[in-house]
Amino acid sequence: MIETDGITRLKQxxxxxxxxxxxxxxxxxxxxxxxxxxxTDGLYNQQYDxxxxxxxxxxxxxxxxxxxxxxYRNKMLYPNxxxxxxxxxxxxxxxxGKLRAVITQNIDGLHQEAGSRNVLELHGSVHRNYCESCGKxxxxxxxxGTSGVPHCECNGIIKPDVVLYEESLNEQVIERSISAIxxxxxxxxxxxxxxxYPAAGxxxxxxxxxLVLINKTETPFDSMAQLVIHKPIGEVLSECVLKKEK
Numbered sequence: 001m002i003e004t005d006g007i008t009r010l011k012q013x014x015x016x017x018x019x020x021x022x023x024x025x026x027x028x029x030x031x032x033x034x035x036x037x038x039x040t041d042g043l044y045n046q047q048y049d050x051x052x053x054x055x056x057x058x059x060x061x062x063x064x065x066x067x068x069x070x071x072y073r074n075k076m077l078y079p080n081x082x083x084x085x086x087x088x089x090x091x092x093x094x095x096x097g098k099l100r101a102v103i104t105q106n107i108d109g110l111h112q113e114a115g116s117r118n119v120l121e122l123h124g125s126v127h128r129n130y131c132e133s134c135g136k137x138x139x140x141x142x143x144x145g146t147s148g149v150p151h152c153e154c155n156g157i158i159k160p161d162v163v164l165y166e167e168s169l170n171e172q173v174i175e176r177s178i179s180a181i182x183x184x185x186x187x188x189x190x191x192x193x194x195x196x197y198p199a200a201g202x203x204x205x206x207x208x209x210x211l212v213l214i215n216k217t218e219t220p221f222d223s224m225a226q227l228v229i230h231k232p233i234g235e236v237l238s239e240c241v242l243k244k245e246k
Contacts, residue, residue, distance in 0.1 A: 069150065193217065
């Protein structure tokens, strides 16, 4: 049965469950000032020489790395962003022994900054960058501080460890994510429209008791959930986790 205003019920379920998994998308980070690709003010609606989907593809990266990195620095890097209420609440749930894993489609590293430890990054992270020639790793600060195409000391190109269009997700991360969802008693999905595959298909592996969807708009999986809350994820988790601990 779908319930659209279930804060009290969600609090009760969180208290009841000892194996919770969170699966989140871009909506988790928008409250930290990081634009959602598909929102009205997001990257997909910005004027650029090429569509974002083209620029963020493996083919474009190889053919036109200079333009790729111009876009990447301007539109993908937000080094001053800070964790919001959603990130902080999830880290508290993990410290309390209730949350077993955070599965995220975001690449900003804000879950880790908030204190979450078991974070499965489906699309990689801007904080990891590696030389395609020798494999040496570089920080976000290093890449963001360069201009043009960043090069390693060996002169190889430094590539962000993020999954571009046409690239496959990391198999180990996929396996760990599916395993976490399969074994979860409760799966909370937040800040995602569940339209991006293969990640959206992970929901089908859930066999637990409570499936909760928290998103400002409807998703294709709403009818499958025991609870649907159409509110910002930070607002909901703050009400359920942070306020109750004061």
